[in-house]
Amino acid sequence: MSQSGVSDCGMGEALPPWRPLLRAARHREGRSPQARWLQLATVAGDGSPRVRTLVFRGWAGGAALDLLTDGRSGKSAELHVQPQVELCWLLPKAKAQFRLRGQRLTLSAEAEHLARQQHWQQLRPEARALWGWPEPGVPLEADAGFAAALPDGTPLPACFELVRIAIDQVELLELTGVPHQRRRWRASSGWQEEQLNP
Template identity: 65%
Template sequence: MSDLPPWRPLLKGARQREGRSPAARWLQLANVAADGTPRVRTLVFRGWADGATLDLLTDGRSAKAMELRHQPAVELCWLLSRARCQFRLRGAVMDLPAPLDLQERQRHWRALSPAGRALWGWPPPGEPLDPGAAFPTELADDAPMPPQFQLVRIPLEQVELLELVGHPHRRRRWRRHQAWREEPLNP
């Protein structure tokens, strides 16, 4: 990864201050449903596709997947409590060419643990619970990647950092169209 935006080392440092806490990988994704109402969900950060493009995973049968196809603009909030900071990331879900999408989904599928893969073997999210439905705890390394295993790749257009330390708090913004130049803001 060359030419990292200046906010990336700050995010990396904040995540490192979280230690081994699983919460260091949790982001809240805000989007708009087809009926115009807001939605917020927590997803797991899966890595960087490049300096300012992040990868998340979702179940293609979920309402979220359908909403993102309808309206790809999103904002992510990454609260890192030990570091006492909040990153606000804006972008739009990218529609990848089919061969690249398949390649990248396979890469992420292989990187998951058997327990992590198991989630995609569960019944469709948000549907009524069937007491007899199977909820596997693991899917083996050789388990085929299910079609509902979807990649959500988001090239970021804007990043804000709110640091909740000191008086007053510190807030900064970087925007892609300004070559990621830092802009100080009122907190």
């Protein structure tokens, strides 16, 4: 099990070869929150790019990861129209940049509800508070209420959305030495490692 409680890999599913490298790079970050921050790139309805930072919430199999978002946000709508994404995970102490390409998975209603419930229960009350705030991205109202925490037992809000990404390509750029080292793994080739020019 991962820290989030989500299984590190499915029943009998072997880890792709890039997963231990990512785990080691994250480990070098120590307790820094940066070890869990990654950037999600999506495409807006007008075709323009959007990038925002999200928190890694755990693995859901060998090559799928979980993120959480507010279902009222722009990124939620963007992912429903265009599920293909790229994630950038920069780990400065390890001097490593991972770029993970894939797409949002559509889960069965039951599987999605169970995963959402599990993630909701694992959040600290202060982290849950974000889903009790007013709709993100709309004009701020003077009397808007922003709770500092939502206690254990708070019902799962409808806007609490799971984003599960199935990874189909990973590139690792190691920013040490000259030249830098760049490698790529693709699911379509059985995660065979390819050496690339940096």
